[in-house]
Amino acid sequence: MQIQLWQIIVLGLLGGIAQWDETNMKLGFRNPAITGLIVGLVMGDVKTGLLVGGTLQLMTLGIGSYGGATIPDYATATIIAGALAISTGQGIDFAIGIGVPAALLLVQLDVVARMSNVFFQHKAEKYADERKYEKVELMNVLGLSTWMISRFVPIFICLFFGESLVQRLLEVSPDWLMGGLRVAGGVLPALGVALLLKYLPVKAYAPYLIVGFVLVAYLQMPMLGVALLGFAAALYNFKKAQSQDAAPAAAAGATYMGGADEDE
Structure with a gap:
């Protein structure tokens, strides 16, 4: 050509x-x-x-x-x-x-x-x-x-x-x-x-790395499918971390409001 x-x-x-x-x-x-x-x-x-x-x-x-x-x-x-x-x-x-x-x-x-x-x-x-x-x-x-x-x-x-x-x-x-x-x-x-x-941080997320390797090497999953599963896992961990961070803040807010009521 x-x-x-x-x-x-x-x-x-x-x-x-x-x-x-x-x-x-x-x-x-x-x-x-x-x-x-x-x-x-x-x-x-x-x-x-x-x-x-x-x-x-x-x-x-x-x-x-x-x-x-x-x-x-x-x-x-x-x-x-x-x-x-x-x-x-x-x-x-x-x-x-x-x-x-x-x-x-x-x-x-x-x-x-x-x-x-x-x-x-x-x-x-x-x-x-x-x-x-x-x-x-x-x-x-x-x-x-x-x-x-x-x-x-x-x-x-x-x-x-x-x-x-x-x-x-x-x-x-x-x-x-x-x-x-x-x-x-x-x-x-x-x-x-x-x-x-x-x-x-491979050591912290080694299980996900192993799962991705198995999906590609042994189950022949297309790369797009692996990427979507990785995105889903990342989104789940992100939401979980958000809820964990929000819980102490909510507890602190409740304690503060309770203390304010007692002062009144």
Whole structure:
């Protein structure tokens, strides 16, 4: 399947909009699962797009861009890997093999975008001192544009030139290399879950973890069903904790009212 020019442009714009959304509206376009869905719609294979996005979403668990830290860009990697996987027909394992290195390489472009943004912010400070507020707004928009361009350009280049290159690499790649990519595609999502579990109170909620594992591993329950059961258990515990907190408060209120009556 040949990637059309309009698809490349749309996906490049998606990468830029996702970066804009991260610093503004927070609608969720930077989540690989969301970008994977959109990639699937644009490329005509929603299932593969969701599989790629959902798998790379697992790798984002347990990490965050705190204090301006630069982290692997799995959202942009989802766009590149998902589109190439669909166009070449290689599937999820091939996509993960491309997506992880792409996410790590995009870290460097994110650093460049942040550095270039400093120029515009210094200009904005200068115009603010001069009370030229329209130019302050313009500098902020231009500063954000560098981040958007830092995503659009690599997506466009990878999809415009990458498909033929990928096809050629597939023809000459040995079986052991492709096998290694498949193994990596299976291990890395588990690593993302492991990072998340490290920061969660697993010991306190071990019974729920075991129940979820049994439902998936032995009863073959779909992930949506497990998630709904987990939500129900969380809601039950939340309501129970609320009632326990409300009981001492109600007792204290009754004691206070009783003391007031005796004073009267």
